[in-house]
Amino acid sequence: MGRRSIHTPDELRELIIEATTEIVEQVGLEGLSAREIAKRVGYSPGTLYNVFENLDDLLLIIEARLLDExxxxxxxxxxxxxxxxxxxxxxxxxxxxxxxxxxxxxxxxxxxxxxxxxxxxxxxxxxxxxxxxxxxxxxxxxxxxxxxxxxxxxxxxxxxxxxxxxxxxxxxxxxxxxxxxxxxxxxxxxxxxxxxxxxxxxx
CATH class of the missing domain: 1.10.357.10 (Tetracycline Repressor, domain 2)
Structure with a gap:
């Protein structure tokens, strides 16, 4: 992924959601961590918590999209x-x-x-x-x-x-x-x- 300066807050939010979804689809919830998400989007783990309050809030968004689908x-x-x-x-x-x-x-x-x-x-x-x-x-x-x-x-x-x-x-x-x-x-x-x-x- 590119440097953080090329992503708007909304773009970064979507990158995090997409990466988290991919991890869950590939290895399940047990393989999920802030470090692994950050690695996939090319940012530090701390950046995730500037976008989402915690992993629970992030997972709720993913679940909500699944329910909508x-x-x-x-x-x-x-x-x-x-x-x-x-x-x-x-x-x-x-x-x-x-x-x-x-x-x-x-x-x-x-x-x-x-x-x-x-x-x-x-x-x-x-x-x-x-x-x-x-x-x-x-x-x-x-x-x-x-x-x-x-x-x-x-x-x-x-x-x-x-x-x-x-x-x-x-x-x-x-x-x-x-x-x-x-x-x-x-x-x-x-x-x-x-x-x-x-x-x-x-x-």
């Missing part, structure tokens, strides 16, 4: 056809996205904020945006259930799918089952939909 992918998923089919497509899109860059996806599970520091509200809002497509797909299947029930169902299904995708990207499914992560997610959705049909039969 996933939200865009879900929003562009084909919404035609019966609600059950739409739901299956959404879950399939979600699973496929997580498999594209597994180490980067694992960052969402492995990164923990320091004790006493909460995840910012803006980050929570991004997580909520991922649930909206699921809620919209589930609503017709719940036959006028109250909004609280719709949110509960969306979160239950999302948490279940997220857990399976995380086991898959962390290569921990082999110790549990010989079945692929995708087949498990497909079984989960089919079972969930069958349960909804019994609890909320169409009129």
């Amino acid at each position: 996933l939200a865009g992918r879900l929003a562009s998923t084909d919404a035609a056809g019966p609600p059950a089919d739409r739901l299956r497509r959404l879950v399939s899109t979600y699973f496929s996205f997580t498999q594209e860059r597994p180490k980067l996806w694992n960052l969402l599970n492995e990164h923990r904020m320091p004790a006493g520091r909460e995840v910012p509200e803006w980050y929570q809002q991004k997580v909520e945006s991922l649930l909206a497509p699921l809620e919209n797909a589930l609503t017709p299947l719940l036959n006028n259930s109250d909004p609280a029930a719709q949110k509960r169902h969306a979160r239950t299904l999302w948490a279940s799918v997220h857990g399976m995708t995380s086991l898959s990207t962390a290569d921990k499914l082999a110790g549990i089952t010989a079945h692929s992560g995708r087949s498990l997610v497909d079984d989960l959705v089919s079972t969930y939909l069958a349960g909804l049909e019994r609890r909320c039969p169409a009129h």
Whole structure:
């Protein structure tokens, strides 16, 4: 990289984000350090803390961009056809996205904020945006259930799918089952939909 004088603050910020993302994609969170990031961008480690307060803030930005990308992918998923089919497509899109860059996806599970520091509200809002497509797909299947029930169902299904995708990207499914992560997610959705049909039969 060039000397620091040729980079504006915004350019330097992007260089740091890109370098950090590359490190996580290549070696995971355990291989990340301020020294390694600085080495890749050609600056001293102290320069990082002139741009970001700490590594946690930097990682939150990377996670937020990943969530935004996933939200865009879900929003562009084909919404035609019966609600059950739409739901299956959404879950399939979600699973496929997580498999594209597994180490980067694992960052969402492995990164923990320091004790006493909460995840910012803006980050929570991004997580909520991922649930909206699921809620919209589930609503017709719940036959006028109250909004609280719709949110509960969306979160239950999302948490279940997220857990399976995380086991898959962390290569921990082999110790549990010989079945692929995708087949498990497909079984989960089919079972969930069958349960909804019994609890909320169409009129």
